[in-house]
Amino acid sequence: MIIYLEKKYKNNKIAKNIISFYKDAKVLEIDNYKNIFDKNLAGNTEKSIIITWVNNAITKVPPFYGNPGEGYFFKNSLNCVYDCSYCYLKGAFKNYTQVFFVNYDEIKEQIRQVVNWKFKIENDRINVANADNNFNRFLPSQEWHKSETKNFRFYSSDYSDNLATDDLTQFTSEFVPFFETLDNAKMEIRTKSTNIKNLLEFKKIKNTEIAFSINPSEVIEKYEFKTPKLDERIKAINTMCDAWFIVWVRFQPLLEIDNYKEIYTRFLDYIVPKIKFDKVNSIFVWWLMYTYDDYNKMLQKNPYLDLLYKLKKDKDLFYRENDEVRKWFYQIFDEKLKWYNCSRCLDR
Secondary structure, eight states: EEEEEEEETTOOHHHHHHHHHHHHHHEEEEOTTTHHHOOTTTTTOEEEEEEEOOOOEEEEOOOTTTSEEEEEOOOEEOOOSEEETTOHHHSSSSOOOOOEOOOHHHHHHHHHHHHHHHHHHHHHHHHHHHGGGGGGGGSSOOOHHHHHTTTTEEEEEESTTTTTTTHHHHHHHHHHHHTTTTEEEEEEEEEEEOOOOOOGGGGGGSSSSEEEEEEOOOOOHEEEOOOOOOHHHHHHHHHHHHHHHEEEEEEEEOOTTTHHHHHHHHHHHHTTTTSSGOOOOEEEEOOOEEOOOHHHHEEEEEEOOGGGGOOOOOOOSSSOOHHHHHHHHHHHHHHTTOOSSEEEEEEE
C-alpha cells in the first residue's frame, strides 16, 4: 500500500486520520498529485491513494440535473471504493487511484462564497429593477429571483461515495454541521453504502438529504462489485427513516439486463413491503445514460461490458436505453409505488 501525500498537508488532521487507517502503508511525499493521477497506471497492481488539495471544488451542474433550483457539484474525493462496472468514473480518469482532498476549510469557504455571492447578485439586480421600471423587462420576475436565491443544492458523492469512506475522511462530521449553518442551501449525499453510524449521531438535521441507490440483487451481484447487498441497503434506509432524516430512494440506473421485466417486477414486489416508503421523502427513477464522450471512453476502456451495447444514441447525442424499455420501467414503477405520497420523479 502506497500513500502519496502532498507535502503541505502532512499535518492536516484529515490526512493524519486517513494515514492512521493504513498503519503498514508506505507514505511518499509529493509536490503535485497530478504527477501521479494523470499517469496511466493500468499495469500497476499495488494499491495506492493520494492525499492532496483541490483549488476549484465547486462545479455548476448541467441543465435539468437533479432538483429544481441552483445546483452545484462539490468534490472532496475522486474515484470510488466500489467497483460498479457501468460507472462513468471508469472512463473519466486515466487511473483508478482514489484521491482525497483534505482542504475542507477552503472547500467550505468556496461553498459559502457561491451561496453568498449569488444571493447578493440576485438581490442587487432586484434592487436595480425596483429603481428603474424600464429595466424590469430584461429580468425574470422578482418571485423567480427569490425562489432561485433561496434554493441552492450541492451534490456530493458524484465523484466518489462519501459514506463508504466516511470513517477515513470524517466527511459527515465536517460537512453536515456546516450545511446546517446555511439558511438557503442543502447537501445531497448519494450512496450505495450502509455506513450510517456517524450520521446517526446527529439530531434534527434539515439541510442534508441522504439518497440511497438500490437495484435488484441480480444487478448488484453482476455489476455493482464490492457494494452492500440489497437487504443491507434496505435496513440502512429504514434506520435513517426512523431517525427522521430526509431520505431519498434512487432506483438508478435501471438496466436492460436479460429478463429485466421479470427481475424488476420481482424486485419491486420484494422491496415495497420491506421499505418504509411512508417515511421516504422522495423516489427517483432513472435509466443508464452517458454523454457522447463518456460513452466512447467507457467503450474504449471496457469493450466487453454488455450494457453498453443496449444503449442507443438519441438526437441530443446522449446514449440511453430505448423508449420502449424506459416506458416499461416507468409503468411498472408507477404501478407498484403509486400508493405512497412521497414525491416521485419518473421522467419521460
